[in-house]
Amino acid sequence: MSESKTQKLMEVSTKPASGFRDFLGLEAKKRSELISTIERTYESFGFEKIETPSLENIEVLLGSGGQDNEKLIFKILKRGEKLLEILEKGENQETDLADLGLRFDLTVPLCRLVAEYRDKIALPWKTFHIAPVWRAERAQRGRYREFLQCDVDIVGAGGIGAELEVIQAVVKAFANLGVNEIELHLNHRGIIEALADKFGFGEKKQAFAILLDKRDKLSAEKFESALNDLSGAKAPTELLEILGGKSKASDFEKLAPEAYKQIFEIEEALSRLSLGLKDVKFNPSLVRGMGYYTGMVFEVMHASEGLALGGGGRYDKLIGRFSKRDIPAVGFSLGFERLLLLLEKTKEASSGLRRIFIPVFDEKLRVAVLKLAAELRDHGIECDVYPDADKLKSQLKFASQKNYRWVLMAGEDEIQSREFKIKDFSTGEEESVAQGHLPNHFKRLFSLV
Amino acid sequence: MSESKTQKLMEVSTKPASGFRDFLGLEAKKRSELISTIERTYESFGFEKIETPSLENIEVLLGSGGQDNEKLIFKILKRGEKLLEILEKGENQETDLADLGLRFDLTVPLCRLVAEYRDKIALPWKTFHIAPVWRAERAQRGRYREFLQCDVDIVGAGGIGAELEVIQAVVKAFANLGVNEIELHLNHRGIIEALADKFGFGEKKQAFAILLDKRDKLSAEKFESALNDLSGAKAPTELLEILGGKSKASDFEKLAPEAYKQIFEIEEALSRLSLGLKDVKFNPSLVRGMGYYTGMVFEVMHASEGLALGGGGRYDKLIGRFSKRDIPAVGFSLGFERLLLLLEKTKEASSGLRRIFIPVFDEKLRVAVLKLAAELRDHGIECDVYPDADKLKSQLKFASQKNYRWVLMAGEDEIQSREFKIKDFSTGEEESVAQGHLPNHFKRLFSLV
The missing domain is CATH 3.40.50.800 (Anticodon-binding domain)
Known part of the structure; x- marks a missing residue:
C-alpha cells in the first residue's frame, strides 16, 4: 500500500534546503542545554515566557521599522480559491500573492501581542521570548535563513531601571553560559540625531543612521566617500574623528543633554553594580540597525574574540503602532548562533554520559x-x-x-x-x-x- | 527618526493570524513545563534529540505519503529574480511560484535526515523531535494551523522490541505528565490489506484504507453507503461486523498470519510489562492516516475522555524514498495540543510562585x-x-x-x-x-x- 504511494524519488536531495540546518547528536544536545540555561536565568529575574506564532499577517511585518529585514521576509503563497482568483487575473504582483509571512524578529510580534492583550498584562511587564526567526538572506557561510533569537524585554517602564535590569539579566545569562569576557557598547539615538543636525544631515537623518550602521562593514575610505556622497561635500574632519572613537559621552553634554544624562547615569550605575563586565564603552556610531529604536542602544561584544553577541535598546514608539497609545519598552536580543560558535571555540563538548x-x-x-x-x-x-x-x-x-x-x-x-x-x-x-x-x-x- | 519610519497603522489587526495563537502567562509556562517533562522522559530512555529546519525544499514534502496533509502545505513564495522571471511570463502555475514549504509533520524530515547522515548515525538509533508543524487547515475551533508535535522514533530496528520500547516510553511520558487513564489501540496494516483482498477491494486498497481512516468522523449509515459506493455493490455484512468491533486479532490468524503474530506478541509482552495501561484493544479499522505506515499502527486514547492523544506505527519504506536502501523504523507522535486540553480539564494550573x-x-x-x-x-x-x-x-x-x-x-x-x-x-x-x-x-x- 505504502510503496505504491510513496514514490522513490532518488533525485530529491537529502540535504536541508540552502541556508537551513539539521542538528543531531551532541550539537542538538548542546543547543538544548544553552536554551535551558538562558530560560532559567531570565525566569530567576521574574521575566515571563511568551510564545507567538511563526507566521504573522503580512501587514503586521511590513512597515514595522524592521528596515532591511522587511525585504528579507519569507512570504507565504495564498491558498485555494484566493490564489486561483489571482492567478486567473494573470497580472499578478508579488504583494497580491502572499497573505502571511514568517517573522524576521521577535520584537515586532511582541509589540503586536502587547497591544492585543493590553488588558491582561500588568505593566511594567518583564518578558522573554526564545524562538526561531527567518530571513531570506543570500546563503553564505555563517549566515543562516532560520536562526534562534533569545529576547528579553521590559515593557511599560520609561526609566533607566529598565535598561539596567535588562543589561543585568543578559550579563548574568552570559555568565551562566560560561561567557565572562564581555564588553558593553553604549549609545543613544539622541546622539545620532544631534550629530545629524550638527553636521548638516538634518534632512537625511535616516540615511545618515543607516550609513553609520554599515560603518563596521566598510573600509575607512569607502565609509568616508559614502559620507561625502551623502553630505554632498567633504564630510567634516570633526565628524570623522567623533565616529572614529575620539570622543567621550561628556562631549555631548551640551549637544544632546538628555541622551548624555542617560548614558552617564547608566555608566555610573553599571560601575557600582559590578557585573564583571570587562569594559563599558561609549560608541557614538553604534546604531543597532532596526529603525524602531528611540533611546539607548547597546551591544554586547566578546572582548577577546571581537564578536558581537547581541544587542538591543529602547523602542518607545513601536507598540504605539499597534495600539491607541505609546508604551515605552526596552529589549535585548541575544545572538544564539554566535554564542554557539563562541562556545564551540572555548569549550569542549561535554561528554561523560550518565546513563x-x-x-x-x-x-x-x-x-x-x-x-x-x-x-x-x-x-x-x-x-x-x-x-x-x-x-x-x-x-x-x-x-x-x-x-x-x-x-x-x-x-x-x-x-x-x-x-x-x-x-x-x-x-x-x-x-x-x-x-x-x-x-x-x-x-x-x-x-x- | 523612528516616528517617520514606523507608520501608525491602526488598521492592522493585533490578533494573531487566523488559526494561529499567542501564549503568555501561565499558559506559556505550562507548555514549557510539559515539553521539559517529555524531553526528560525520552532522554531517560536514551533517545537523542534532533532539530530539523521548519522549511524544506518543496520536493521533499510532496509525494512523501503524507496524503491529505500534502494538500495543506504552506508554500513559500520564490524571491528576487526567480520570482520576477515567473511573474513576467504571466502564465504562472502554483507549482512554479514556490520553492520551499513548511513541514506538515516531523516524520518526513526525520527520514530525510537519516538518509543524509547515514554514516554518522549508529543504528539502531533512538531519537526524539519536539517542534511545531504547520497545516493550512480551514480555521475552526480547536484546529490550529501551527501546532507542536512530539515525536519519538527508533530507526534501524525491525523487531517488535522497537514497538515495545516506543510504547513504553510514550506511556511513561504520559504518566510523568500526570495522565494515567490510557488505552492503547492496535492494528497492523497487514490486517487492512487482508480485509481489502478478502472483500474485493484489492484494486482499491488505497481508497479502502482512506475510507476506514475516516470511519470515526462518519455516521454508521454514511460509512456503509460510502463503502457500498466503493465496492460497487452492497458491502458484506461480515466486513461491517468486523469493522464494527466484532472481531478479535485471533480471527486473523489464517488471513494475515504475520500481522496476527506481531499483534499477539506485542499484546502478550504488554500484559507482562505492566505499564499500567487501562486497556489494550485490537481495532481492525485503525489506519492512522499517513500512507507511509507499513506494519503495526497504534493509537493512545484517554479512557474516560475518549480523546486520541497521539499515535504512530512502523514505516519501513519511507527512509528508502530518500536513500539507496530501506531502513525499518517505528515512531509515535504525541498530540501536544490535545494533551494540554486534557490537562486543563483535569488539573488546575499550578500557582504558589516560589519567587x-x-x-x-x-x-x-x-x-x-x-x-x-x-x-x-x-x-x-x-x-x-x-x-x-x-x-x-x-x-x-x-x-x-x-x-x-x-x-x-x-x-x-x-x-x-x-x-x-x-x-x-x-x-x-x-x-x-x-x-x-x-x-x-x-x-x-x-x-x-
Missing part, C-alpha cells in the same frame, strides 16, 4: 529487561535498552559508539538470581550488585564522573 | 537593590525587582497582580543595617532577617508552599 546501557541477551528476556530499566528510571537512573534482536557483539559495539561507560549485564541467570554484573568499559572491570542496590550503586558511580 | 518580589523605595537605592537580588539569585533564590520609578503603592499592586506572596522590604535603613523585613502577603505578617540568613530563610519558606 546505563542494557543489552538484551535473548529476545525472550526483553520484557524482563524493559521492566528492570523502568524500575531504574523510577529511581532517576537513565537507561538505554538495545531495541532490536541482534548479536551481543553488535549491541556492545553500539554501546561503545554511543560512549556508554557502564553496561548492565542482564542475562537469564542474573534476572533469576536478581544479582547483576556491571561492566565498566573504561577499565574492563566487572562487579556484582544485588538488584535492590542498583540505584544507589549507579548514583555513586555517576557522582564520581 | 521573591523586591520593590524599589527610591531610585537612588536601585543599584543596591539590584546587587542584593543578584546575590540572592547566586544562592538559587529567584527575585523580581520592580523595574521602574513608581510609587510604592503601584509596586505592591503589581506584586499582588503577579501573585507574589513574599515581599522583601529593602529601604535605606534596611540596606544600611543589612537587616531586612520580609512581608508575607497571605497573612500580613512581617519578620526581620539578617542579610546573611536570607537565602536559607527563603529556602525554608519555599519548602513549606
Whole structure:
C-alpha cells in the first residue's frame, strides 16, 4: 500500500534546503542545554515566557521599522480559491500573492501581542521570548535563513531601571553560559540625531543612521566617500574623528543633554553594580540597525574574540503602532548562533554520559529487561535498552559508539538470581550488585564522573 | 527618526493570524513545563534529540505519503529574480511560484535526515523531535494551523522490541505528565490489506484504507453507503461486523498470519510489562492516516475522555524514498495540543510562585537593590525587582497582580543595617532577617508552599 504511494524519488536531495540546518547528536544536545540555561536565568529575574506564532499577517511585518529585514521576509503563497482568483487575473504582483509571512524578529510580534492583550498584562511587564526567526538572506557561510533569537524585554517602564535590569539579566545569562569576557557598547539615538543636525544631515537623518550602521562593514575610505556622497561635500574632519572613537559621552553634554544624562547615569550605575563586565564603552556610531529604536542602544561584544553577541535598546514608539497609545519598552536580543560558535571555540563538548546501557541477551528476556530499566528510571537512573534482536557483539559495539561507560549485564541467570554484573568499559572491570542496590550503586558511580 | 519610519497603522489587526495563537502567562509556562517533562522522559530512555529546519525544499514534502496533509502545505513564495522571471511570463502555475514549504509533520524530515547522515548515525538509533508543524487547515475551533508535535522514533530496528520500547516510553511520558487513564489501540496494516483482498477491494486498497481512516468522523449509515459506493455493490455484512468491533486479532490468524503474530506478541509482552495501561484493544479499522505506515499502527486514547492523544506505527519504506536502501523504523507522535486540553480539564494550573518580589523605595537605592537580588539569585533564590520609578503603592499592586506572596522590604535603613523585613502577603505578617540568613530563610519558606 505504502510503496505504491510513496514514490522513490532518488533525485530529491537529502540535504536541508540552502541556508537551513539539521542538528543531531551532541550539537542538538548542546543547543538544548544553552536554551535551558538562558530560560532559567531570565525566569530567576521574574521575566515571563511568551510564545507567538511563526507566521504573522503580512501587514503586521511590513512597515514595522524592521528596515532591511522587511525585504528579507519569507512570504507565504495564498491558498485555494484566493490564489486561483489571482492567478486567473494573470497580472499578478508579488504583494497580491502572499497573505502571511514568517517573522524576521521577535520584537515586532511582541509589540503586536502587547497591544492585543493590553488588558491582561500588568505593566511594567518583564518578558522573554526564545524562538526561531527567518530571513531570506543570500546563503553564505555563517549566515543562516532560520536562526534562534533569545529576547528579553521590559515593557511599560520609561526609566533607566529598565535598561539596567535588562543589561543585568543578559550579563548574568552570559555568565551562566560560561561567557565572562564581555564588553558593553553604549549609545543613544539622541546622539545620532544631534550629530545629524550638527553636521548638516538634518534632512537625511535616516540615511545618515543607516550609513553609520554599515560603518563596521566598510573600509575607512569607502565609509568616508559614502559620507561625502551623502553630505554632498567633504564630510567634516570633526565628524570623522567623533565616529572614529575620539570622543567621550561628556562631549555631548551640551549637544544632546538628555541622551548624555542617560548614558552617564547608566555608566555610573553599571560601575557600582559590578557585573564583571570587562569594559563599558561609549560608541557614538553604534546604531543597532532596526529603525524602531528611540533611546539607548547597546551591544554586547566578546572582548577577546571581537564578536558581537547581541544587542538591543529602547523602542518607545513601536507598540504605539499597534495600539491607541505609546508604551515605552526596552529589549535585548541575544545572538544564539554566535554564542554557539563562541562556545564551540572555548569549550569542549561535554561528554561523560550518565546513563546505563542494557543489552538484551535473548529476545525472550526483553520484557524482563524493559521492566528492570523502568524500575531504574523510577529511581532517576537513565537507561538505554538495545531495541532490536541482534548479536551481543553488535549491541556492545553500539554501546561503545554511543560512549556508554557502564553496561548492565542482564542475562537469564542474573534476572533469576536478581544479582547483576556491571561492566565498566573504561577499565574492563566487572562487579556484582544485588538488584535492590542498583540505584544507589549507579548514583555513586555517576557522582564520581 | 523612528516616528517617520514606523507608520501608525491602526488598521492592522493585533490578533494573531487566523488559526494561529499567542501564549503568555501561565499558559506559556505550562507548555514549557510539559515539553521539559517529555524531553526528560525520552532522554531517560536514551533517545537523542534532533532539530530539523521548519522549511524544506518543496520536493521533499510532496509525494512523501503524507496524503491529505500534502494538500495543506504552506508554500513559500520564490524571491528576487526567480520570482520576477515567473511573474513576467504571466502564465504562472502554483507549482512554479514556490520553492520551499513548511513541514506538515516531523516524520518526513526525520527520514530525510537519516538518509543524509547515514554514516554518522549508529543504528539502531533512538531519537526524539519536539517542534511545531504547520497545516493550512480551514480555521475552526480547536484546529490550529501551527501546532507542536512530539515525536519519538527508533530507526534501524525491525523487531517488535522497537514497538515495545516506543510504547513504553510514550506511556511513561504520559504518566510523568500526570495522565494515567490510557488505552492503547492496535492494528497492523497487514490486517487492512487482508480485509481489502478478502472483500474485493484489492484494486482499491488505497481508497479502502482512506475510507476506514475516516470511519470515526462518519455516521454508521454514511460509512456503509460510502463503502457500498466503493465496492460497487452492497458491502458484506461480515466486513461491517468486523469493522464494527466484532472481531478479535485471533480471527486473523489464517488471513494475515504475520500481522496476527506481531499483534499477539506485542499484546502478550504488554500484559507482562505492566505499564499500567487501562486497556489494550485490537481495532481492525485503525489506519492512522499517513500512507507511509507499513506494519503495526497504534493509537493512545484517554479512557474516560475518549480523546486520541497521539499515535504512530512502523514505516519501513519511507527512509528508502530518500536513500539507496530501506531502513525499518517505528515512531509515535504525541498530540501536544490535545494533551494540554486534557490537562486543563483535569488539573488546575499550578500557582504558589516560589519567587521573591523586591520593590524599589527610591531610585537612588536601585543599584543596591539590584546587587542584593543578584546575590540572592547566586544562592538559587529567584527575585523580581520592580523595574521602574513608581510609587510604592503601584509596586505592591503589581506584586499582588503577579501573585507574589513574599515581599522583601529593602529601604535605606534596611540596606544600611543589612537587616531586612520580609512581608508575607497571605497573612500580613512581617519578620526581620539578617542579610546573611536570607537565602536559607527563603529556602525554608519555599519548602513549606
